[in-house]
């Protein structure tokens with residue numbers, strides 16, 4: 306099977322290469338070769354590539370910058386998925402599309418279910434919701450996978466930012482009133498591999514089971530709790546860190562251009578009960594990434610001695 310995978314320089318796209326390779330030949334065009342911002346060109350490129358499965362984690366992900374770059378964010382997150390989904394629907398090609406907890410308004414304390422009412426409060430969230438709507442209304446076989454609080458050992462993310470700051474500063478200051486489950490790109494890729502199954506038929510079966518599913522590690526914490534776990538995990542692994550503590554902040558003490566959701570918890574019942582996929586706890590997933598990150602940091606320290 307020929308699989309088109311977008312966004313392979315990103316956290317999730319990179320991690321998905323391994324499980325997808327077990328399903329078929331992965332085509333991983335660069336941004337230059339498959340630029341979602343130039344959505345008008347995508348149809349003819351898709352004709353040439355002629356994939357039998359499309360997996361689309363690529364997105365405009367700069368949440369704050371999206372407020373100033375609305376048009377670009379819409380092109381990449383909504384207009385491009387629209388083109389891809391229409392092409393896929395015409396050929397009955399399954400499309401696996403990635404979305405986010407930012408489609409919700411982030412209120413309350415109850416984990417979000419797939420069918421809960423959406424209400425994005427940011428441009429980024431609105432563009433991702435428009436992408437979901439486009440994929441759905443194209444009418445082809447599709448699964449929308451919403452994920453949240455993603456990190457990995459590559460790219461720009463909370464784990465790497467905290468690890469860097471912990472080695473530079475005496476203390477870290479992190480918001481403690483936003484809740485979710487930190488989820489490694491690796492854990493997402495493993496879950497996607499499991500639910501996709503091993504062949505074309507299992508993908509169509511998945512698509513008949515659920516058109517939308519939430520994936521996150523199990524359990525919950527705040528960004529502050531996540532930062533504390535990163536700091537203590539680095540110390541346990543004997544990594545040199547300067548920071549002695551993590552100060553907890555309220556959201557209003559750490560202003561950002563875009564309103565951040567207080568509640569990013571996902572209900573994992575559909576993933577577990579219908580798709581038979583259970584997720585590791587966020588602490589277990591973090592341990593795996595910290596083991597890998599610690600090796601890199603130790604090598605850096607050795608090289609600089």
Ligand SMILES: NC(=O)c1ccc[n+]([C@@H]2O[C@H](COP(=O)([O-])OP(=O)(O)OC[C@H]3O[C@@H](n4cnc5c(N)ncnc54)[C@H](OP(=O)(O)O)[C@@H]3O)[C@@H](O)[C@H]2O)c1
Nearest residue numbers: 312314315316317340341342363364366403405452453455
């Ligand atoms: N990160 C999170 O915490 C989070 C949370 C919830 C949902 N999500 C969603 O999960 C998915 C994967 O996120 P991620 O964390 O892997 O994102 P990421 O690390 O920021 O990677 C984004 C990928 O999209 C590519 N891309 C951006 N603009 C493009 C364009 N115009 N044409 C082609 N490719 C383009 C990037 O390529 P370049 O390297 O060339 O920029 C990169 O490969 C996205 O749909 C995102 O909305 C992420």
